[in-house]
Amino acid sequence: MKVTVLAPATVANMVCGFDVLGFAVEEPCDTIIVTRLNERKVIMEPDPIFDLPTDPEKNVSGAPLLAMLEAIDDNIGFSVKLNKRIKPGSGIGSSAASAAGVVVAANAMLNNRFSNDELIQFAMHGEKVASGVKHADNIAPCILGGITLIRAIHPLDIVALPAPDLFVSIVHPQIEVKTADARSVLKTRVELKDAIKQWGNIAGLVAGILQNNHGLIGRSLQDHIIEPVRSILIPGFDLLKEKCLDAGAIGGGISGSGPSVFMLSATRAIAENVGLAMQQSFDALAIQNHVYVTRIAPQGVRVIQTEP
Amino acid sequence: MKVTVLAPATVANMVCGFDVLGFAVEEPCDTIIVTRLNERKVIMEPDPIFDLPTDPEKNVSGAPLLAMLEAIDDNIGFSVKLNKRIKPGSGIGSSAASAAGVVVAANAMLNNRFSNDELIQFAMHGEKVASGVKHADNIAPCILGGITLIRAIHPLDIVALPAPDLFVSIVHPQIEVKTADARSVLKTRVELKDAIKQWGNIAGLVAGILQNNHGLIGRSLQDHIIEPVRSILIPGFDLLKEKCLDAGAIGGGISGSGPSVFMLSATRAIAENVGLAMQQSFDALAIQNHVYVTRIAPQGVRVIQTEP
Numbered sequence: 001m002k003v004t005v006l007a008p009a010t011v012a013n014m015v016c017g018f019d020v021l022g023f024a025v026e027e028p029c030d031t032i033i034v035t036r037l038n039e040r041k042v043i044m045e046p047d048p049i050f051d052l053p054t055d056p057e058k059n060v061s062g063a064p065l066l067a068m069l070e071a072i073d074d075n076i077g078f079s080v081k082l083n084k085r086i087k088p089g090s091g092i093g094s095s096a097a098s099a100a101g102v103v104v105a106a107n108a109m110l111n112n113r114f115s116n117d118e119l120i121q122f123a124m125h126g127e128k129v130a131s132g133v134k135h136a137d138n139i140a141p142c143i144l145g146g147i148t149l150i151r152a153i154h155p156l157d158i159v160a161l162p163a164p165d166l167f168v169s170i171v172h173p174q175i176e177v178k179t180a181d182a183r184s185v186l187k188t189r190v191e192l193k194d195a196i197k198q199w200g201n202i203a204g205l206v207a208g209i210l211q212n213n214h215g216l217i218g219r220s221l222q223d224h225i226i227e228p229v230r231s232i233l234i235p236g237f238d239l240l241k242e243k244c245l246d247a248g249a250i251g252g253g254i255s256g257s258g259p260s261v262f263m264l265s266a267t268r269a270i271a272e273n274v275g276l277a278m279q280q281s282f283d284a285l286a287i288q289n290h291v292y293v294t295r296i297a298p299q300g301v302r303v304i305q306t307e308p
Numbered sequence: 309m310k311v312t313v314l315a316p317a318t319v320a321n322m323v324c325g326f327d328v329l330g331f332a333v334e335e336p337c338d339t340i341i342v343t344r345l346n347e348r349k350v351i352m353e354p355d356p357i358f359d360l361p362t363d364p365e366k367n368v369s370g371a372p373l374l375a376m377l378e379a380i381d382d383n384i385g386f387s388v389k390l391n392k393r394i395k396p397g398s399g400i401g402s403s404a405a406s407a408a409g410v411v412v413a414a415n416a417m418l419n420n421r422f423s424n425d426e427l428i429q430f431a432m433h434g435e436k437v438a439s440g441v442k443h444a445d446n447i448a449p450c451i452l453g454g455i456t457l458i459r460a461i462h463p464l465d466i467v468a469l470p471a472p473d474l475f476v477s478i479v480h481p482q483i484e485v486k487t488a489d490a491r492s493v494l495k496t497r498v499e500l501k502d503a504i505k506q507w508g509n510i511a512g513l514v515a516g517i518l519q520n521n522h523g524l525i526g527r528s529l530q531d532h533i534i535e536p537v538r539s540i541l542i543p544g545f546d547l548l549k550e551k552c553l554d555a556g557a558i559g560g561g562i563s564g565s566g567p568s569v570f571m572l573s574a575t576r577a578i579a580e581n582v583g584l585a586m587q588q589s590f591d592a593l594a595i596q597n598h599v600y601v602t603r604i605a606p607q608g609v610r611v612i613q614t615e616p
Binding site for chain 1: 324325326327328329457458459460465467469494495496497498499500501503504505506507508509510511512513514515518519524527528533
């Protein structure tokens with residue numbers, strides 16, 4: 001049996017929603033093919049482009065499947081072929097797509113035995129391999145689609161929010177921002193008055209999402225805590241953002257821990273203009289870049305083909 | 309012309325929504341009668357019970373009306389008679405009710421010339437008189453009803469949220485917590501990890517309110533920043549809260565800057581039990597107390613009578 005899924009890119013750390021809010025986009029997606037084996041093992045087919053580890057324990061797709069195998073007694077195994085379109089290190093959930101895609105495919109072979117919450121827990125083993133931390137920031141929206149809120153981690157409490165009808169421009173500049181560096185610039189303590197602004201904004205953002213109020217979403221897309229320190233790792237960030245807002249974006253910020261930057265817009269035409277502003281900004285700095293114009297995806301990982 | 313209004317008590321600093329979330333309750337209410345004068349002045353009728361200042365500039369009802377008079381040219385003035393049921397210093401928006409009630413009554417005499425946002429701005433002058441700070445934490449829910457989010461202060465951005473179908477138990481222990489003391493115990497800096505928990509919770513709380521999801525509201529009613537330090541000003545707070553949760557409350561915390569404590573419950577019967585637990589807790593400490601059992605009010609200040 002062979003199951004093919006599409007696993008979408010995701011944007012974590014949604015501005016004022018640092019560590020708690022993320023969303024899935026329609027493009028780019030990884031295509032992942034999982035083939036059923038008749039023994040309890042996981043095989044990673046070699047990836048000629050990204051040269052990912054083939055030892056399943058060290059692979060972001062392998063570790064989640066090994067965790068899933070530990071939870072069942074079935075005489076089953078998985079061979080995984082990744083067709084990665086989401087570049088590792090881009091800050092739009094490349095590892096999450098690899099981890100979330102395989103568990104959804106494997107679950108389809110198991111007659112969807114596991115709940116979404118369980119799938120998220122398995123997939124988080126992939127994030128542990130990728131970054132050392134079992135976080136759900138990208139995994140949750142990748143599996144659930146739409147916008148997801150991670151209200152709490154212990155115990156994990158994930159709230160699925162609807163996907164507002166918004167378009168997304170993402171620029172991936174070809175620079176490296178190590179997650180460890182992005183973490184290390186953060187201050188461990190913050191001003192209470194800034195924290196209050198931040199929770200006013202995330203409350204406004206969630207209300208705007210649930211009321212489909214673009215004006216409120218836009219006014220709430222402000223980050224007084226993380227962006228001011230992290231944006232120094234992205235050359236020309238402030239000017240880029242200004243040009244995107246001038247082009248009509250309602251707001252946006254750093255995707256994940258960068259280097260990608262995302263912006264939300266009310267129409268595809270505006271999102272295309274915003275994408276152009278993004279490209280021109282990095283072109284002007286002679287930094288190679290790639291722009292995606294897409295939508296917030298109502299759906300997460302999708303099974304697109306099942307072969308016997 | 310004479311206009312009579314009911315101005316409700318309000319709960320500000322709704323647990324994780326410190327400084328940004330508050331709500332109106334159906335009881336207690338102040339009854340306020342405003343009589344039209346034919347000259348530009350404000351007269352405060354003496355209050356025999358609470359001995360409030362009769363100089364309108366120093367009175368929480370007088371200052372908002374003076375601010376309103378400054379915004380208009382009409383040859384009009386107001387005489388104000390307060391029938392206060394909400395005790396000053398109780399932490400359930402006594403000054404806000406006095407300030408919000410009169411501006412709604414006066415606006416009725418002016419054919420509702422002013423928007424709710426403008427009325428809130430006028431009424432905030434009363435809070436300045438009461439506490440030295442022009443805050444909208446209680447004013448906004450008192451005027452708008454339901455739950456209100458103050459997303460930002462400069463410029464003021466208030467988001468009206470619906471009133472979930474929840475019952476409220478409030479206990480007012482007869483102790484004094486000065487707002488200045490309640491402010492001074494707060495730390496000016498907080499741990500980022502606690503701030504993240506707080507904004508995860510306020511995001512969950514707003515989603516729960518908009519989705520009318522009592523379970524999510526309950527799980528989100530956690531305050532990792534303010535309550536741990538402010539609750540030391542309220543004797544027996546931790547045990548009181550435990551007993552309220554045991555009695556079936558879904559969650560709650562300090563009302564405003566205290567000393568009142570509020571709890572939310574799914575039914576009136578549970579809220580009555582919770583109220584009993586509150587009373588017993590303070591009785592056991594030999595602290596006089598008064599308990600209210602009421603609901604979140606969908607409406608704010610209401611005009612109940614207009615006489616020519």
